[in-house]
Amino acid sequence: MNMPSPHPISTLVHHSPAAWCAADVADQTQWVHPLSSQEQAAIVQLGNLLVAHGTGDAQVWSWVQANPSSLTLLAPRMVQVRQALQHGLGFVLMRGFPVHSMSAQAARLAYMALGLLLGQPMPQNKQGELLHDVRDVGADPHDPNVRLSRTNAEQDFHTDAADIIGLLCLQKARSGGESRIVSSVSVYQALVVQRPDLATLLFEPWYFHLKGEKTSGAAPYFRLPIARVVNGQLSSFYIGWYLRDAEKLPGLPPLSAAQREVLNLYEQTARRADLGLQMQFESGDVQWLKNSVILHKRSAYQDWPEPDRKRHLLRLWLAADDFEDGIVALRRGHEAAAKAISAAAAGNA
Numbered sequence: 001m002n003m004p005s006p007h008p009i010s011t012l013v014h015h016s017p018a019a020w021c022a023a024d025v026a027d028q029t030q031w032v033h034p035l036s037s038q039e040q041a042a043i044v045q046l047g048n049l050l051v052a053h054g055t056g057d058a059q060v061w062s063w064v065q066a067n068p069s070s071l072t073l074l075a076p077r078m079v080q081v082r083q084a085l086q087h088g089l090g091f092v093l094m095r096g097f098p099v100h101s102m103s104a105q106a107a108r109l110a111y112m113a114l115g116l117l118l119g120q121p122m123p124q125n126k127q128g129e130l131l132h133d134v135r136d137v138g139a140d141p142h143d144p145n146v147r148l149s150r151t152n153a154e155q156d157f158h159t160d161a162a163d164i165i166g167l168l169c170l171q172k173a174r175s176g177g178e179s180r181i182v183s184s185v186s187v188y189q190a191l192v193v194q195r196p197d198l199a200t201l202l203f204e205p206w207y208f209h210l211k212g213e214k215t216s217g218a219a220p221y222f223r224l225p226i227a228r229v230v231n232g233q234l235s236s237f238y239i240g241w242y243l244r245d246a247e248k249l250p251g252l253p254p255l256s257a258a259q260r261e262v263l264n265l266y267e268q269t270a271r272r273a274d275l276g277l278q279m280q281f282e283s284g285d286v287q288w289l290k291n292s293v294i295l296h297k298r299s300a301y302q303d304w305p306e307p308d309r310k311r312h313l314l315r316l317w318l319a320a321d322d323f324e325d326g327i328v329a330l331r332r333g334h335e336a337a338a339k340a341i342s343a344a345a346a347g348n349a
Contacts, residue, residue: 014232014233016185016233016234016293017087017088017089017090018088018089018090018183018185018233018290018293018294019183019185019186019189020089020183020186021183021186021274021275022273022274022275022276022277023274025089025277030089031084031089031091031092031093032092032093032095033077033080033081033092033093033094033095034095034096035077035094035095035096035097035098038073039073039074039077039096040096040097040098040101042073042074043074043097043098043102043110043114044098044101044102044106044110045070046070046071046074046109046110046113047102047103047105047106047107047108047109047110048102048106049067049070050063050106050109050110050113051103051105051106051109055109057108057109057112057130057131058130060109060112060113060116060121061116061120061121063113064113064116070113071113071114071116071117074114074117075117077094078114078117078118079117081094081118081288082117082118085118085164085288085289085290086290086320086322086323089183090183090289090290090292090293090294091181091287091288091289091290091294092287092288093279093285093286093287093288094285094286094287094288095282095284095285095286096284097111097168097284097285097286098284099168099169099170099283099284100283100284104170107168107170108131108314111131111166111168111286111314111316112130112131112316114286115164115166115316115318118164118166118288118318118320119163119164119318119319119320119321120318120319120320120321121316121317121318121319122161122162122317122318122319122328123317124161124315124317130316130317131314131315131316132149132314132315132316132317133312133313133314133315134149134167134312134313134314134315135150135310135311135312135313136150136151136152136301136303136310136311137150137151138151139151141153145211145212146211146212147211147212148241149315152173152176152177152300152301152302152303152311153300154297154298154299154300155297155298156240156241156267156297157180157182157238157240157267157270157271157295157296157297158238158239158240158241158295158296158297159184159236159237159238159239159291159292159294159295159296159327160291160315160317161291161317161327162291162317162318162319162326162327162328163290163291163292163318163319163320163323163326163327163328164288164289164290164291164317164318164320164323165287165288165289165291165296165315165316165317165318166286166287166288166289166314166315166316166318167179167281167286167287167289167313167314167315167316168285168286168313168314168316169281169282169283169284169285169286169287169312169313170283170312170313170314171283171308171309171310171311171312172280172281172282172283172311173301173302173303173304173310173311174301174302174303174304174309174311175301175302176299176300176301176302177280177281177298177299177300177301177311178278178279178280178298178299179278179279179280179281179287179296179297179298180276180277180278180279180296180297180298180299181276181277181279181289181294181295181296181297182270182272182275182276182277182294182295183275183293183294183295184227184234184236184238184270184292184293184294184295185234185236185293186275187236187266187269187270187275187295188202188227188234188236190269190272190275191262191265191266191269194265194269195261195262195265198258198261198262198265199262201258201259201262202225202226202227202236202262202266203225203226203227203228204225205223205224205225206223206224206225206226206243206246206259207221207222207223207243207246207247207249207252207253208221208222208223208224208239208242208243208246209221209241209242209243209245209246209248209249210222211242211245220249221246221249221252224237224330225237226238226266228330230324230325230329231324231325233293233325234293234325235292235293235325235326235330236292236293236295237291237292237327237330238266238295240263240266240267243255243263244263270295270297281313290323290326291326291327292323292325292326292327293325
């Protein structure tokens with residue numbers, strides 16, 4: 001019996017705990033981290049202290065540096081979270097953030113301070129916003145320059161432009177808005193089995209639309225590979241609608257038939273019920289994700305009519321310099337990485 005030849009990229013990828021499927025994570029105790037009453041009290045105290053000192057989003061980092069003892073009780077929990085992100089499944093759901101025991105501003109600042117135990121906050125748009133309000137503001141989801149986080153439309157599987165993403169649920173939707181995650185490592189492995197000829201395309205540079213976030217004089221797109229190998233681990237960066245919208249920009253080439261095929265297959269594979277995990281956020285849930293190994297999506301949702309009951313999440317983007325497979329490292333040297341991957345693949349062909 002003739003066995004199929006291993007895919008050249010697959011031979012470079014080592015086993016990773018992040019290569020999980022639905023059955024592997026059926027036991028929620030692996031990834032749900034309930035906060036203790038002591039930790040909840042410490043978060044309330046932290047938020048109130050930050051508000052009392054008139055701290056703004058941009059000043060949280062310097063305040064925490066000047067008051068390191070404010071996070072002493074919370075540090076062990078966040079060490080566990082960071083370990084799970086960097087070396088484990090790549091995701092955590094932290095439950096019980098006391099959003100209803102403090103003011104909205106105190107919750108906002110305490111959440112950002114917690115994030116500092118995982119990484120450095122990153123701007124999420126050209127205005128330098130460090131905390132993004134994920135809620136429907138009535139923007140048109142069909143506008144190519146609108147980010148879907150500002151609508152109630154479905155977002156298909158994607159990553160964000162950070163090493164770690166945090167989503168704190170302040171209010172859940174009236175209906176819908178479920179979060180679904182899947183291991184991008186497992187998606188790639190499944191795709192290789194189906195179409196090894198298409199899998200190689202993921203390692204080539206692709207054009208991504210900037211969705212109105214370009215700075216003055218810069219191009220309205222950026223170019224990165226969807227997948228790469230770093231120290232034997234697969235790292236992925238994917239936003240399907242950014243890829244498809246990029247070909248509409250003047251001067252950029254249209255997607256080839258093979259490129260369209262691999263994008264469609266990648267998303268179909270990510271949606272497989274046996275691969276992914278669905279969770280419904282409750283107020284006080286914080287979802288932490290390692291973007292290089294986790295794809296996430298959101299279903300469409302319907303809001304409550306009352307303004308203070310509308311679905312509202314706070315999104316935090318964090319850079320983690322020691323995440324060698326992360327987007328921050330990719331931005332530093334993606335062209336060199338792409339060349340190294342191509343050379344390694346050719347050497348294993």
